[in-house]
Amino acid sequence: MFRRLYRQRRRFLLFWSLVALTCLLMAKTSQEVRVWIKHDMAGPEWLAYLSLGLSVFILSTTLAILVILLAPALRRAIEVGALTTLVVEAQKAYGPSVLSDWGLQSYGFVWFIGLFYVIELALAKDVLRQRGLRFDLSVSRTRTIDAAPEAVWAALVPDEHTLERHWVHSIIRITDRPDLGPNAVEAHYRLGRYGTLVQRHRRRVWQKPFHAAYDFGPDDEAKTGPNAFYGTFEMRLEPLADGRSKVTLSHHHRGLGIGTWLLLVLDDFLASELDGAEAFLKGRRDWSVSGWQVRKMARA
Numbered sequence: 001m002f003r004r005l006y007r008q009r010r011r012f013l014l015f016w017s018l019v020a021l022t023c024l025l026m027a028k029t030s031q032e033v034r035v036w037i038k039h040d041m042a043g044p045e046w047l048a049y050l051s052l053g054l055s056v057f058i059l060s061t062t063l064a065i066l067v068i069l070l071a072p073a074l075r076r077a078i079e080v081g082a083l084t085t086l087v088v089e090a091q092k093a094y095g096p097s098v099l100s101d102w103g104l105q106s107y108g109f110v111w112f113i114g115l116f117y118v119i120e121l122a123l124a125k126d127v128l129r130q131r132g133l134r135f136d137l138s139v140s141r142t143r144t145i146d147a148a149p150e151a152v153w154a155a156l157v158p159d160e161h162t163l164e165r166h167w168v169h170s171i172i173r174i175t176d177r178p179d180l181g182p183n184a185v186e187a188h189y190r191l192g193r194y195g196t197l198v199q200r201h202r203r204r205v206w207q208k209p210f211h212a213a214y215d216f217g218p219d220d221e222a223k224t225g226p227n228a229f230y231g232t233f234e235m236r237l238e239p240l241a242d243g244r245s246k247v248t249l250s251h252h253h254r255g256l257g258i259g260t261w262l263l264l265v266l267d268d269f270l271a272s273e274l275d276g277a278e279a280f281l282k283g284r285r286d287w288s289v290s291g292w293q294v295r296k297m298a299r300a
Contacts, residue, residue: 001069003275004287008068011078011266015064018082019057025089072289073296076123076263077116084116126257135261139270140250147281149237152245153209155277156235158187158201167280170297172196186219192299199229210237230254249274 064078088111122128145152154162160174172188183203191197198219205213213234231253238246251270253261263269267289276291286292 001287004272004289005065005068007268007272007275007289008075008266010268011068011075012061012064014079014266015082016057016061018079018086019060022082022086022089025086025093068289072292075267075289076120079262079266080116080120080123084112084119087115087119088112123259123262126259129255129257133258134255135258137253137256137261137264138251139264140248141270141274142246142248143274143278144240144244144246145274145278145281146244148243149209149239149245151281152237152247152277153212153235155281156247156249157208157212159208160185167277167291168294170294190297192297205234210239211235229256247274 067074067078147155151165153159154165155167158166158168158171158174160176163171163174168189170190172190174185174187177184177186177200180200181202183206185201185203187199187201189197189199199216200219201214201216203212203214205211211234213232215232217230218228231251234250236248236250240246249270253264256264269290272288272290275288276286276294279286279288279291286295
């Protein structure tokens with residue numbers, strides 16, 4: 001549980017930063033806040049206001065923690081909600097007074113919800129990716145796992161001969177595709193109620209159980225949606241004298257939309273995947289967000 005929260009540290013830092021910027025903006029532009037700071041936040045009363053601010057911080061952080069632990073599907077709402085609040089305050093301070101001009105001050109909450117929905121949808125659909133806003137992401141993580149090299153290979157590498165021991169239970173099958181070239185296969189993933197996803201792998205290195213590397217992409221080269229991942233996967237494994245395995249995983253994703261890129265970075269996705277694989281190998285409960293996603297996708 002605590003490891004899941006730790007993997008979300010970047011999301012918390014972004015959330016706190018956006019909240020702090022919003023507070024600074026309100027202190028600079030809000031007449032009410034300026035009067036409060038000038039006349040009320042003085043003398044011994046400042047401790048009471050500090051306590052109030054600390055209470056707000058604790059309550060908002062507690063809400064974010066509950067979302068991460070109980071409803072991880074909503075985790076993007078943490079940063080989107082904070083960003084929406086910042087945009088609303090910035091619009092009040094520096095933008096045209098749309099709500100006042102149209103007599104819609106009492107509908108400010110509706111304006112917030114509408115803006116929240118637009119930002120959330122833009123990130124989820126990666127709409128700016130279609131307009132050329134794309135990012136690459138390269139990540140590498142090393143960990144020592146208490147398991148034999150063969151078990152680690154089976155858990156981490158999509159191999160048709162050890163598929164039943166792979167930690168990603170949503171992989172249905174792997175089929176050879178010699179018509180696509182040498183060492184080409186297709187991995188079929190179950191996506192829960194969304195059907196299936198077919199990903200093509202071109203294996204460049206296949207030295208079982210110590211070194212694997214392959215390029216991956218969708219089954220249709222023309223696909224550009226948020227699930228159309230292109231990139232490379234590599235695993236290097238060093239057996240240790242005590243029976244454990246030193247594993248280094250490397251992922252490189254090409255041409256990600258800002259929404260997908262941000263989600264992977266804030267989730268610390270590769271470390272989270274190693275958490276899930278390690279829990280699977282040790283037979284422990286998997287608290288990782290990656291494990292939660294795998295279980296969700298595996299449900300038919």
